[in-house]
Amino acid sequence: MSADAESTGGEAPAVELRGIHKSFNGLSVLRGVDFEVAPCEVHALAGENGAGKSTLMKILQGVHRPDSGEIHLRGRRLQLSSTKDARAAGIGMVFQEFSLVPTLTVAQNIFLNYEPRRRGLIDDREAVERARALLADMGVDLDPAAQVGSLPTGAWQLTEIAKALAQQASVLIMDEPTASLAKDEVDALFALISRLTQRGISIIYISHRMEEVYRIADRITVLRDGTRVLTDELSRLSPEQIVEAIVGRTVENALQWQPREVDRAGAPLLEARNLRSATGVSDVSLEVHRGEIVGLAGLMGSGRTEVARCLFGVDKLESGEILLHGRRREITSPAAAIDQGIAMVPEDRRLQGLVLDHSIRDNLLLPLLDGLKRGPFVDDGRGTSTVAALVDKLQIRAASVSRPVRLLSGGNQQKVVIAKWLATDPDLLILDEPTAGVDVGTKQEIIELIRGLADEGKGIIVISSELPELLAISDRIVVLRHGTVAAGLDRAGIADEESLQLAIQGV
Template sequence: MPSIDPAIPIVEARGVSKRYGPTTALHEAHIKVFAGESHALVGRNGAGKSTLVGILTGLRAPDSGQVLFSGEPAPAIADREGWRRHVACVYQHSTIIPDLTVAENLFINRHPTERGFISWSTLRRRARELLDQWGVAVSEDARAGDLRIEARQLVEIARALSYGARFIILDEPTAQLDGDEIKRLFIRIQELQAAGVTFLFISHHLQEVYEICQTVTVLRDARHIITAPVADLPKDRLIEAMTGEHVSLGVADAAGRTVPEDAAVALEIDRLSGDDFKDVSFNVRRGEVVGLSGPTGGGRIGLAEAVAGLSPYSAGAIRIDKKPLPSGDVTAALELGVGCVPKSRHDQGLVLSQSVADNAIMTVNRHMGPLGFIAPKRRAELTGRTIRSLGIVTQGPDQLVSGLSGGNQQKVVMGRALANDPSVLVLMDPTAGVDVKSKEALLTVIERMRQEGKAILVVSGEIEDLKTCDRVLVMRHGSVVAEHKAGWSDNALVASIEGIELA
């Protein structure tokens, strides 16, 4: 292996920009990662981290700017083998095939052959040599699906190193690990660093940045903000770099208002447990907006889906206006008065091949006639009211919803959630992927629904969404770990979400 000049970055991005239509995903961003370090890349959702990783791994071509490896221009985008020799990414969701052995996963699509047949003895020998070289203590014959999560991650790292790459991107590597597993993974990362491997470390748990990384780069609003040694960047300055100056939208802030003490409890979560949350309890009263935030994988989406009947829960209880909600029952949730904006409008919220009207009234059942159809006149009334009240820009109720802008599609999803006049609203990332004008319109609808006395659960990581909340609950590792009353500072909330204690 050629010697490495420590003064030349092992990878460098210079002035890279990327746009998707009117959206700027990355604007003249830059980063330098030097050999043998663990370099953290942090930023809030939408800061540009995923786009930069895509560019650094050759999955996306920048519109402008340049990527260099050890001072040399990156391979052409089509040269996948060339990219694999320089860089690999171990993603949060494993690419290991669970039903194959470790050896088969290490050399997938490049099995050694003899006379046209796979040489299993050679495959196992090479796998054992590779695992020993990088100190991965698993059997080459083990079924990959039987390994612990951190062991699967180390197998993925070894596979990347077998191509010749010495620069590994770790995307949220601890999201599915417990405390002991994280400690073991960090020990192995440090050992691999000592052996000449360089890491770009992406995490929403900022305390981990201070434990494992030497340098940190912050992105915000698609731009590079700062690169600094971790030891020279106090936690409060790191949070400040991530949040910046908060620009308020033209929407009412919850600070200063109060919820009447005698307001009835509409949503009760009582010691609720599920696949990714445990023993969670809280109430939402009529006329109250409660935010639910936290890092990716913290359990907030799973809990919200349980309230909407989209996912089952395993223990505890959900009560809507004092009536129990069965586990995993969407129909029961609708009948009890739960309206829902799901996390993904495309995958869960809309039928793109149907009209605005069909999507808007999909949850309406009490207006159906004896044969299960809604009378054309009633259909027109319901759809017209939804279009007017939410300001949906459309050619008409019969336009296919696929032809609407993202903001107007989200308004249709919101309209459907409101169509049955629910008492409880569960809104997951309600303003994700929409323009500023649509964001203001959607947040205004939330405020109007609050004034009408609905109990609203806003599940989001967006500061603007959470500003509408009377209080924000923060979930990490499946539990509620903090509560912030309206009037919180951006820095304090983000620090809580990221797991950092400010002095």
């Protein structure tokens, strides 16, 4: 890494990227992007999946080198050839997908690969003391000797931040930092961010959640198709202006609730009676009718995902029964659930929903292979037409269906997960956090898709931590608390987000 002093007028930006161009295999990803962050600023970075945000930040991290353009840190030009160079310059990254080792302690994770040593041996006691001092300086109450795997998600996020600060980061990139956090954990994170900026640290905050951006950021930059289309103070912009900049068009408010007629006269499509499991489900009963969207609401740990896993046969029931079309069914495995017309889009698309190194085509056809066989072989012709139809229906954006699915943006990966289960033509579709980590344009597409599937007569269960989304899409909302049903609410009777929040908290 080299650093050449340059004269700057006034206080130099904490970090500045000028005229950044980057292409991969002839495909232009960034086209002359300018981006700067002021000292002590929280600067939001927004854009659709595939807009170039990740590539721009990877250039700042030293993962990629720009084809042209310059990087400046506090008025000095940098040449970043590796992530080691970026760390040495004071650029830290907090990833959306945690990079921690669950079997190690908080202190061991903070100093991983940079362990304090004594006489050539790792000094765990010194690591604990340094970690304790660092966490105290952050204003965080966290035991540095605790094993990370035993801690709640919020503590993982705080450990990630401490890990970056331990390397003397003055610029901190946060990628969807609240994606897995409960409300109180989000509040604690934002309080920490405020303390960090007061200490002179600048934050680049990447998020698709507009309410968070307005709450925490000073300015916002929007990228679209590899170019910068907007940089301004949040106080000067409306949410509608930001959304329009992100998608390049005026977007109708997909989060506006649309009352729907649901016929509940006959037997429910799904009836779950007194479900109980060793995973924390305790006497849960619920119904879903044809054409109905039922939202599951609750705090982290309330049992939302665990109920879904029981219905899909992932977790074994200790007692209770599941009825489909009025008849009792034994759902003892995901294969049995699929045979009975149930499909589930899991919460973590990368770990549970996709085979990342396989192609888009292979991922889409995975649940359909038995039905596509002609003798001992797969019918490639039928497979090709099926994939083409799914790509068109879900508007999956990819240069080729032969590309590994890991190369897709987060939004398009989510569409692949949804598409592969829609291909099984389920009667009941369970969606766990279906819009987590996707941009506003993709979120609108997914919400409209869910409404359309319900209009076709499918039963839908939606789990979401985003209450505006749950209120926008649900016909009924079932509130879970401590693994049991605390309330069943008709959407028309819920006045606003605050009312739902009170119901969730049991106030």
